[in-house]
Amino acid sequence: MEVISMIVNDEFGVMQRVMGEFTRKKINVETIVVGKCEIVGKARIVLSVKERKQAEQAVERLGRLQDVVQVEIVDETRHEAYALVANSFGKARLIGSLEEVGSLIDTTKPDRFVKTVNAL
Amino acid sequence: MRGSEVLINVLRDEGVNVVFGYPGGAMLPLYDDLRCADVRHILVRHEQCAAHMADGFARVLKRPGVCMATSGAGATNLVTGIATAFLDSSPVIALTGQVPTGIIGNDAFQEADIFSLMIPITKHNFRIMNSATLSNDLRSAFSIAMTGRYGPVQVDLPRDILTCDVSSPIEGRKIPTNGTREDLTELPQAVQLLESAERPLILVGGGAVWSGCGPNIIQLAEMIASPVATTLMGKSAVSEDHPLVLGMVGMHGRRVANYALEECDVLLAIGTRFSDRMIGEPASCRTKVIHIDIDTGELGKNVRPTVALGGDAGRVIRTIISTIRSKKGGAWTERMSLLKKECACNLDLPDNPIKPQKVIYELSKHLPDDAIVTTEVGQCQMFAAHYFEATGKRQFITPGGLGTMGFGLPAAIGAKVAAPDRCVVDVAGDGSLLMVCQEMATAVEEDIPVFICLLNNGRLGMIRQLQNQFYGKRLFAEDLGSSPDFVKLAEAFGVRSARAKDPKDLESVIEEGITSDRPFLADVWIDREEEVLPMTMRAESGTRVIAGKCAWKGVC
Numbered sequence: 001m002e003v004i005s006m007i008v009n010d011e012f013g014v015m016q017r018v019m020g021e022f023t024r025k026k027i028n029v030e031t032i033v034v035g036k037c038e039i040v041g042k043a044r045i046v047l048s049v050k051e052r053k054q055a056e057q058a059v060e061r062l063g064r065l066q067d068v069v070q071v072e073i074v075d076e077t078r079h080e081a082y083a084l085v086a087n088s089f090g091k092a093r094l095i096g097s098l099e100e101v102g103s104l105i106d107t108t109k110p111d112r113f114v115k116t117v118n119a120l
Numbered sequence: 121m122r123g124s125e126v127l128i129n130v131l132r133d134e135g136v137n138v139v140f141g142y143p144g145g146a147m148l149p150l151y152d153d154l155r156c157a158d159v160r161h162i163l164v165r166h167e168q169c170a171a172h173m174a175d176g177f178a179r180v181l182k183r184p185g186v187c188m189a190t191s192g193a194g195a196t197n198l199v200t201g202i203a204t205a206f207l208d209s210s211p212v213i214a215l216t217g218q219v220p221t222g223i224i225g226n227d228a229f230q231e232a233d234i235f236s237l238m239i240p241i242t243k244h245n246f247r248i249m250n251s252a253t254l255s256n257d258l259r260s261a262f263s264i265a266m267t268g269r270y271g272p273v274q275v276d277l278p279r280d281i282l283t284c285d286v287s288s289p290i291e292g293r294k295i296p297t298n299g300t301r302e303d304l305t306e307l308p309q310a311v312q313l314l315e316s317a318e319r320p321l322i323l324v325g326g327g328a329v330w331s332g333c334g335p336n337i338i339q340l341a342e343m344i345a346s347p348v349a350t351t352l353m354g355k356s357a358v359s360e361d362h363p364l365v366l367g368m369v370g371m372h373g374r375r376v377a378n379y380a381l382e383e384c385d386v387l388l389a390i391g392t393r394f395s396d397r398m399i400g401e402p403a404s405c406r407t408k409v410i411h412i413d414i415d416t417g418e419l420g421k422n423v424r425p426t427v428a429l430g431g432d433a434g435r436v437i438r439t440i441i442s443t444i445r446s447k448k449g450g451a452w453t454e455r456m457s458l459l460k461k462e463c464a465c466n467l468d469l470p471d472n473p474i475k476p477q478k479v480i481y482e483l484s485k486h487l488p489d490d491a492i493v494t495t496e497v498g499q500c501q502m503f504a505a506h507y508f509e510a511t512g513k514r515q516f517i518t519p520g521g522l523g524t525m526g527f528g529l530p531a532a533i534g535a536k537v538a539a540p541d542r543c544v545v546d547v548a549g550d551g552s553l554l555m556v557c558q559e560m561a562t563a564v565e566e567d568i569p570v571f572i573c574l575l576n577n578g579r580l581g582m583i584r585q586l587q588n589q590f591y592g593k594r595l596f597a598e599d600l601g602s603s604p605d606f607v608k609l610a611e612a613f614g615v616r617s618a619r620a621k622d623p624k625d626l627e628s629v630i631e632e633g634i635t636s637d638r639p640f641l642a643d644v645w646i647d648r649e650e651e652v653l654p655m656t657m658r659a660e661s662g663t664r665v666i667a668g669k670c671a672w673k674g675v676c
Contacts, residue, residue: 013235013247020240060417066244066264 001030001098002055003048003079003119006062006071010036010043014067018045021061027054031116042069048117074119081117085110123251124150124282127215128157130258136186138162138177138537139215140170144190145230146217149282162537162566165558167194169530171201172556174212176494176534179517182330183211184265185534190217191279192230196237198274200524203241205272207521208353209330211265212272214238220280221249235276243271248278251286269415270330301416303430304439310388310410310427311444317386319452320346323369326353326520327391327414333434334358337390338365340441345449346388347456349377351398353520354391356510364453366460370398371656372502375665375672376463378656380456382663386410391433394422395521400658412436463672467507473647474623476503476575482630483545483573484509491543491634492517492535496528496552499581502652504547526555532570533563543634545571550600551580560613563639571633572615572641577648578602585651589666610641617641 008014015034022029030048037044049055055073062071081101083094087110094101098117105113121129127150131139138160143151154161164170167189174185189198195216205212218235219228235247244264246257261273314320322341328334334357341348341364348358348365358365367374369381381387388410392398399405402422411418411425412433419428429436467481480503483493489512495501501518510516517535519527532546546553553574563570584598610617616638620629626644633640653668 013239016236017239024240060421064243064415064417 001048001050001079001117002052003046003074003117004055004058004062004071005044005046005074005119007037007039007042007044007069009067009069010041011067014043015045017065017067018062021065022049022058025054025057025061027058033116033118046074046118078119079117080119081115083113083115085113087111121286122149122153122282123254123277123284123286124153126255126286127258127277127282128153128159130255130262131159131186132157134259134262135183139186139188140164140173140177140534141188141215142167142170142190142194144192144194144217146191146219146279147188147194147277147282149279150188150215150217150277162562164530165561166556167197168201168526169533169556169559169562171198171205171212171214172524172527172530173534173537174214175201175205175208175210175527176517176531177538178205178210178212178270178534179531180492180515180535180538182332184213184262185211185538186213186215188215188217190230191219191234192232194230195234195276196232199237199241200522202238202272202274204519204522204524204527206241206243208326208519209270210272211270213261213265214242214272214274216274216276218247218276218278221278222280224278234274238274241272242274245274245276247276248281251281251284252288254281254286269327301430302432302435303416303428304436306427306429307439307443310429311440313386313408313410313427314344314346314388314440315445315447317344317346318450319383319385320344321380321384321387322346322348323381323387323389323392324348324350324354324357325390325392326351327412328354328357328433329391331391331414331433333437336434336437336441338362340437340444343441343444343446345447345453347380347453349373349380351392351395351520352505352518355505355518356514356516359511360509361511363457363460366456367463368505371400372506372652373656374463374506375654375656375670375674376456376459378658378663379459379674388412389423389425390437393418399423400663401660403660404658404663459674462674465671470623471647472623474620474626474644476500476646476650477507478623479573479575479626479630479644479646480504480507480547482627483547484511486627486630486634487514487545488543488634489513491515491545492532492539493545493547494518494528494531494535495547496549497523497525498549498551498583499577499585499652500547500549500552500575502582503575506652508547525552527552529553529556529559529570529572532572533559533568536568536570543571545573545633548572548574549581550574550576550578550606553606554604557609557613560610560615560639560641564614569636569638569640571636572610572639573630573633574606574641574643575646576606576643577646577650579648582652588651589655606641606643610643615639615641617643619643619645621645
């Protein structure tokens with residue numbers, strides 16, 4: 001798993017531009033987290049792809065976009081995983097390394113879950 | 121001040137004195153002010169051609185060409201032209217009308233989400249939602265188009281933005297980011313590789329044309345005694361009568377140039393993206409590559425370079441020149457020069473019906489030293505690319521990336537507007553020309569005397585050739601028949617015209633086209649069976665050549 005983090009202008013259409021570069025390079029985005037960040041008028045996008053080569057290709061293209069202020073491939077030590085899980089007993093939040101969250105989901109087999117990778 | 125007046129002021133400040141456009145409801149406020157502005161508006165007959173004209177204009181002057189279309193269908197018609205400009209890195213500014221901001225998204229009359237449609241085929245685009253940012257965004261559009269690797273920028277203009285009063289504009293331009301970092305850290309390795317190369321080759325791409333650094337490249341080639349080849353987009357960056365210049369590489373390139381590409385030990389690639397039609401399978405490139413590109417995203421995209429240099433071609437070449445030691449040519453240079461002579465076959469063919477090669481030969485012979493040749497797409501394009509002698513200050517303009525049929529005529533019109541004193545010829549095929557023939561009306565009404573040299577074989581020649589070569593001669597959907605009569609068609613538009621069916625008429629018809637002070641169409645009936653050969657297919661497993669009549673042996 002490779003994680004790409006970027007700072008982008010917080011404007012309409014920016015997600016479309018960013019995702020368009022993944023479409024162009026036929027790369028599937030595995031997980032994505034987007035939100036406002038510490039810089040006014042900017043947003044942070046953190047997303048993951050399967051392979052290093054895909055991440056490098058995407059970064060090359062993303063660097064050309066006028067609305068991408070900064071883009072980097074995040075070192076593995078900074079990766080964190082989050083998941084929301086639910087079953088008949090209720091909901092829970094899981095936080096930890098990719099492996100930890102992955103194995104918790106595997107063992108508890110929740111009815112529904114959403115898992116994502118984040119990094120700062 | 122109204123939005124439309126602000127727009128016209130920006131055009132004036134950016135040095136725009138001509139725009140190519142087609143009006144429509146959403147753009148009428150702008151047209152109302154354009155009427156009295158000091159900007160020439162060229163009324164096209166199809167919006168796609170407005171984009172191609174702006175593109176041709178930009179390629180000649182190396183500054184932005186501006187096209188405009190109304191909302192909805194007008195704007196979607198621009199898409200092919202803008203995609204063409206995008207793939208060939210041409211700074212075209214597309215101004216599109218849009219329905220008023222309040223009803224965007226309501227499927228109003230003539231509404232299309234052109235903002236989304238343009239995203240993947242522009243360097244950047246804007247939809248102006250606030251009149252206060254209009255001036256600023258327009259100026260940003262121009263600077264983005266012309267910063268780093270050039271490219272098209274679209275600005276979507278809702279009608280109410282054009283009509284409302286812009287009282288307090290927000291200043292401060294968006295600073296272009298372009299993926300370009302000048303990175304010359306590996307320059308010493310590049311110099312060392314070039315100095316130690318036994319069989320160097322300089323490969324010139326479209327980036328060198330945009331950079332205008334042909335003379336620098338020739339200077340470097342002479343210093344290190346390196347032969348020079350060009351890509352399709354690099355054709356005319358360097359004068360092809362220079363003894364070191366071998367001509368074009370690629371699938372339809374010259375044998376000697378492809379041979380040099382195969383045999384060289386160090387390849388200095390300047391402003392080229394190693395497209396599949398040029399290099400074949402990237403794995404077939406086994407030589408050491410020094411890659412210079414203004415767009416660092418291109419470095420390693422297709423072929424992994426040994427040394428990568430980021431920056432403007434001209435600047436990087438001049439830096440190399442300032443540090444490299446000159447050397448004398450050896451066996452390699454001598455050999456390539458002999459092989460080049462072997463590759464220069466006689467094109468003064470007397471055959472009847474006329475051979476297309478003969479038509480290109482006559483153009484090479486008669487066109488002035490600063491002529492501009494544009495092409496359509498297909499056999500006509502490849503005959504011109506392979507055989508036309510881009511010598512002196514001649515410029516060769518072709519839709520290399522997108523392969524857009526119907527590009528040549530409007531691009532020629534745009535080029536002629538940019539350089540009214542230069543002879544501009546569109547080397548056309550009958551398939552391509554019919555896609556845009558309505559622009560003959562534009563040429564006549566606006567008095568833009570371009571010369572259309574039509575290689576007429578009544579077929580989609582390249583389709584036929586590919587079906588012949590790779591689909592077991594199963595010909596289908598390639599026969600265009602004998603309609604239309606292009607001489608009559610031209611005359612209907614008010615374009616002067618003459619037909620050449622016999623080789624003895626060819627020279628006079630071409631001379632008439634070159635000297636005509638009105639738009640002119642030469643309808644040259646060429647041999648319907650002639651194929652564009654040789655064809656060179658490079659693959660990892662080896663190179664395959666369909667030689668046809670090409671007698672080149674590559675031994676001397």
